[in-house]
Amino acid sequence: xxxxxxxxxxxxxxxxxxxxxxxxxxxxxxxxxxxxxxxxxxxxxxxxxxxxxxxxxxxxxxxxxxxxxxxxxxxxxxxxxxxxxxxxxxxxxxxxxxxxxxxxxxxxxxxxxxxxxxxxxxxxxxxxxxxxxxxxxxxxxxxxxxxxxxxxxxxxxxxxxxxxxxxxxxxxxxxxxxxxxxxxxxxxxxxxxxxxxxxxxxxxxxxxxxxxxxxxxxxxxxxxxxxxxxxxxxxxxxxxxxxxxxxxxxxxxxxxxxxxxxxxxxxxxxxxxxxxxxxxxxxxxxxxxxxxxxxxxxxxxx
Amino acid sequence: xxxxxxxxxxxxxxxxxxxxxxxxxxxxxxxxxxxxxxxxxxxxxxxxxxxxxxxxxxxxxxxxxxxxxxxxxxxxxxxxxxxxxxxxxxxxxxxxxxxxxxxxxxxxxxxxxxxxxxxxxxxxxxxxxxxxxxxxxxxxxxxxxxxxxxxxxxxxxxxxxxxxxxxxxxxxxxxxxxxxxxxxxxxxxxxxxxxxxxxxxxxxxxxxxxxxxxxxxx
Amino acid sequence: xxxxxxxxxxxxxxxxxxxxxxxxxxxxxxxxxxxxxxxxxxxxxxxxxxxxxxxxxxxxxxxxxxxxxxxxxxxxxxxxxxxxxxxxxxxxxxxxxxxxxxxxxxxxxxxxxxxxxxxxxxxxxxxxxxxxxxxxxxxxxxxxxxxxxxxxxxxxxxxxxxxxxxxxxxxxxxxxxxxxxxxxxxxxxxxxxxxxxxxxxxxxxxxxxxxxxxxxxxxxxxxxxxxxxxxxxxxxxxxxxxxxxxxxxxxxxxxxxxxxxxxxxxxxxxxxxxxxxxxxxxxxxxxxxxxxxxxxxxxxxxxxxxxxxxxxxxxxxxxxxxxxxxxxxxxxxxxxxxxxxxxxxxxxxxxxxxxxxxxx
Numbered sequence: 001x002x003x004x005x006x007x008x009x010x011x012x013x014x015x016x017x018x019x020x021x022x023x024x025x026x027x028x029x030x031x032x033x034x035x036x037x038x039x040x041x042x043x044x045x046x047x048x049x050x051x052x053x054x055x056x057x058x059x060x061x062x063x064x065x066x067x068x069x070x071x072x073x074x075x076x077x078x079x080x081x082x083x084x085x086x087x088x089x090x091x092x093x094x095x096x097x098x099x100x101x102x103x104x105x106x107x108x109x110x111x112x113x114x115x116x117x118x119x120x121x122x123x124x125x126x127x128x129x130x131x132x133x134x135x136x137x138x139x140x141x142x143x144x145x146x147x148x149x150x151x152x153x154x155x156x157x158x159x160x161x162x163x164x165x166x167x168x169x170x171x172x173x174x175x176x177x178x179x180x181x182x183x184x185x186x187x188x189x190x191x192x193x194x195x196x197x198x199x200x201x202x203x204x205x206x207x208x209x210x211x212x213x214x215x216x217x218x219x220x221x222x223x224x225x226x227x228x229x230x231x232x233x234x235x236x237x238x239x240x241x242x243x244x245x246x247x248x249x250x251x252x253x254x255x256x257x258x259x260x261x262x263x264x265x266x267x268x269x270x271x272x273x274x275x276x277x278x279x280x281x282x283x284x285x286x287x288x289x290x291x292x293x294x295x296x297x298x299x300x301x302x
Numbered sequence: 303x304x305x306x307x308x309x310x311x312x313x314x315x316x317x318x319x320x321x322x323x324x325x326x327x328x329x330x331x332x333x334x335x336x337x338x339x340x341x342x343x344x345x346x347x348x349x350x351x352x353x354x355x356x357x358x359x360x361x362x363x364x365x366x367x368x369x370x371x372x373x374x375x376x377x378x379x380x381x382x383x384x385x386x387x388x389x390x391x392x393x394x395x396x397x398x399x400x401x402x403x404x405x406x407x408x409x410x411x412x413x414x415x416x417x418x419x420x421x422x423x424x425x426x427x428x429x430x431x432x433x434x435x436x437x438x439x440x441x442x443x444x445x446x447x448x449x450x451x452x453x454x455x456x457x458x459x460x461x462x463x464x465x466x467x468x469x470x471x472x473x474x475x476x477x478x479x480x481x482x483x484x485x486x487x488x489x490x491x492x493x494x495x496x497x498x499x500x501x502x503x504x505x506x507x508x509x510x511x512x513x514x515x516x517x518x519x520x
Numbered sequence: 521x522x523x524x525x526x527x528x529x530x531x532x533x534x535x536x537x538x539x540x541x542x543x544x545x546x547x548x549x550x551x552x553x554x555x556x557x558x559x560x561x562x563x564x565x566x567x568x569x570x571x572x573x574x575x576x577x578x579x580x581x582x583x584x585x586x587x588x589x590x591x592x593x594x595x596x597x598x599x600x601x602x603x604x605x606x607x608x609x610x611x612x613x614x615x616x617x618x619x620x621x622x623x624x625x626x627x628x629x630x631x632x633x634x635x636x637x638x639x640x641x642x643x644x645x646x647x648x649x650x651x652x653x654x655x656x657x658x659x660x661x662x663x664x665x666x667x668x669x670x671x672x673x674x675x676x677x678x679x680x681x682x683x684x685x686x687x688x689x690x691x692x693x694x695x696x697x698x699x700x701x702x703x704x705x706x707x708x709x710x711x712x713x714x715x716x717x718x719x720x721x722x723x724x725x726x727x728x729x730x731x732x733x734x735x736x737x738x739x740x741x742x743x744x745x746x747x748x749x750x751x752x753x754x755x756x757x758x759x760x761x762x763x764x765x766x767x768x769x770x771x772x773x774x775x776x777x778x779x780x781x782x783x784x785x786x787x788x789x790x791x792x793x794x795x796x797x798x799x800x801x802x803x804x805x806x807x808x809x810x811x812x813x814x815x816x817x818x819x820x821x822x823x824x825x826x827x828x829x830x831x832x833x834x835x836x837x838x839x840x841x842x843x844x845x846x847x848x849x850x851x852x853x854x855x856x857x858x859x860x861x862x863x864x865x866x867x868x869x870x871x872x873x874x875x876x877x878x879x880x
Binding site for chain 3: 343345348351400403433440441447453454461462488490504505507510513516517519
């Protein structure tokens with residue numbers, strides 16, 4: 001499998017307050033990779049390191065198979081970036097912004113930019129600084145798409161936007177991806193949004209990558225089990241036990257990862273009884289994962 | 303790329319450039335007004351020199367002001383966006399900075415040409431007494447070079463980070479503090495005079511701003 | 521004597537009658553009394569001056585450097601060092617003529633700059649004792665004015681004779697005067713007429729300088745504008761109006777009525793001093809000795825004799841020196857443009873180094 005973004009042993013430090021000690025991250029080519037994490041976890045910092053806006057202390061970053069930041073100009077010509085905050089010249093109109101951006105990208109598609117302008121219902125004569133938050137977000141997405149990138153890096157692109165705007169932006173994004181097979185690296189804390197579109201998920205917390213795996217495995221893998229007659233703590237299990245909490249005197253609720261249906265036999269052979277298997281959605285799984293990451297109660301067996 | 307950067311920079315600095323161009327055109331014309339209205343007045347030559355010398359002080363001031371304001375306007379949009387957009391563009395940093403510098407230079411050509419136009423106009427229609435002569439082209443060249451130097455200085459300062467600006471200010475402040483402390487301690491240490499000489503006398507960087515900025519001179 | 525003579529004349533005019541004779545005797549007695557009073561007052565003033573002088577120099581050190589004699593109160597002021605440096609400069613300028621300074625001791629009073637108390641220096645020249653060597657040396661040199669010993673030189677120069685070899689700024693100023701001075705003599709000098717230069721520099725001392733210095737337009741300007749406030753009043757008002765109306769003879773008469781020495785000379789002190797400097801350069805170290813020793817006569821002849829050249833050569837050399845000191849106008853020297861462009865490139869390259877690593 002080739003990777004659009006490959007990070008190995010990345011070390012970054014900002015003052016005394018924040019550090020990414022040793023990050024390994026891989027974004028498969030052609031995937032839509034959701035980069036989840038709470039506020040302050042290091043998502044934006046990681047994105048800036050990937051794009052060469054920040055200098056790492058150590059580690060190797062390759063984007064579209066080129067080293068960063070060494071080959072930044074060549075790489076950035078193929079990357080569409082939507083930052084967390086819109087950062088364009090507020091004195092330019094929408095039309096002037098398009099003209100400005102288009103001058104730097106040889107792959108700029110003028111016709112498609114015009115289509116998106118209409119699709120997003122943007123007034124081309126309006127000053128960028130006078131646009132609403134949603135309209136600015138649309139302009140940023142338009143700029144990123146119109147240059148026909150091979151990789152889209154989106155840093156919380158729909159944060160603070162109303163559902164209609166979010167829908168329009170994500171629709172345009174998915175249309176582009178489905179037509180051109182571009183890779184998307186999108187960070188967000190809107191878990192339900194990523195759940196619908198991403199096929200890979202990476203979870204970041206306190207500068208560390210908690211987990212990175214295909215979305216289906218993530219969603220499938222974390223379950224809540226209601227168990228009666230539970231075996232003692234420490235007994236080996238075929239799955240990862242993230243936490244065990246008593247439900248009164250007779251049963252326990254287990255939070256496990258890597259659950260497969262056939263593992264039900266484990267409880268039967270152990271004299272315990274599996275009362276219920278509760279599926280967690282992405283948000284619940286994300287919250288539980290972070291909770292156990294921050295305060296681990298049991299060591300994982302596998 | 304250069305055209306779009308030039309246009310963006312024009313939007314930020316059009317007021318400064320427009321007003322500066324008008325001032326640059328008017329200044330030479332004003333400098334030859336006010337001398338004795340009687341062409342045969344015996345004092346005319348002296349009055350003209352006095353008037354031109356008084357107005358001449360404004361040329362280096364205008365050059366420095368234009369250089370400063372256009373340099374600030376050059377970097378204003380990037381500073382506002384914390385340089386994220388500029389750094390995410392697909393071109394080397396040095397090339398982007400060069401484009402910015404060049405765009406500012408193009409905008410500053412207007413006031414320099416305005417000085418030339420105003421100076422030629424003023425000397426063409428002023429009655430210059432014998433013994434004096436007009437220097438419209440020389441004045442315009444000197445003004446243009448002074449604007450270039452001022453722009454380059456402030457461009458470099460504006461392009462730097464806040465830390466760089468802090469270092470520069472700390473260095474200047476340090477020199478002043480050393481001089482003041484030496485004076486208080488009755489130590490005969492003069493650092494400002496040699497520093498002043500190094501900056502303002504040829505071949506110092508600011509020597510272009512000194513001298514006789516006189517449109518009409520001996 | 522003069523006063524007494526006046527009194528006697530008044531008394532003599534009183535008439536030779538008996539009553540007049542008695543009146544004359546009274547007046548004579550009164551005149552004698554007044555004369556005695558005046559003599560006593562003069563003597564008292566002289567005593568006061570000498571007492572003040574004695575107070576000034578009492579308790580002072582005497583510092584000598586060559587003919588330079590300085591009386592100064594003890595203090596940290598580096599008088600000896602400054603005096604040595606000053607004398608070197610003075611002697612280089614005046615030559616042996618500088619020995620005359622021995623008859624003009626300088627009285628200084630060194631003052632503590634930190635004390636808040638009012639310090640009365642008396643008749644001495646107050647000098648703060650924290651001044652640098654250079655400043656004190658310059659002060660001592662500026663006090664070495666020998667023109668007082670030569671009233672004609674002093675009147676011609678119109679200012680102090682201060683030893684100075686610094687020629688360039690002064691000659692540049694004189695160049696501007698040659699171009700701008702409102703005087704036909706100066707304009708002629710600028711064009712190359714050496715006789716006009718002699719007139720402009722007041723070297724000939726002839727009585728008709730007003731008409732040689734200034735033409736009709738210039739005379740009208742002087743009379744109606746420069747001295748207008750003084751001349752347009754009283755009995756001269758009608759003549760003033762006539763001058764303003766175009767009568768050159770009226771303007772001439774008005775200007776001739778000005779108090780002696782008040783009419784502006786066409787060239788300034790700087791021009792005449794620069795001529796002295798030219799004479800010194802031509803005549804060498806003993807120029808001033810010869811100048812002070814020369815018999816009375818026109819200043820041009822005296823200066824030429826002191827410089828050991830003809831008057832025409834002296835004026836020609838002076839004019840050439842002034843023309844060579846033309847102030848640098850606005851055009852940059854060819855290398856100046858390259859230097860400035862070089863600096864612009866240096867600063868631009870500093871800007872090119874603007875860091876990529878500025879996002880935080």
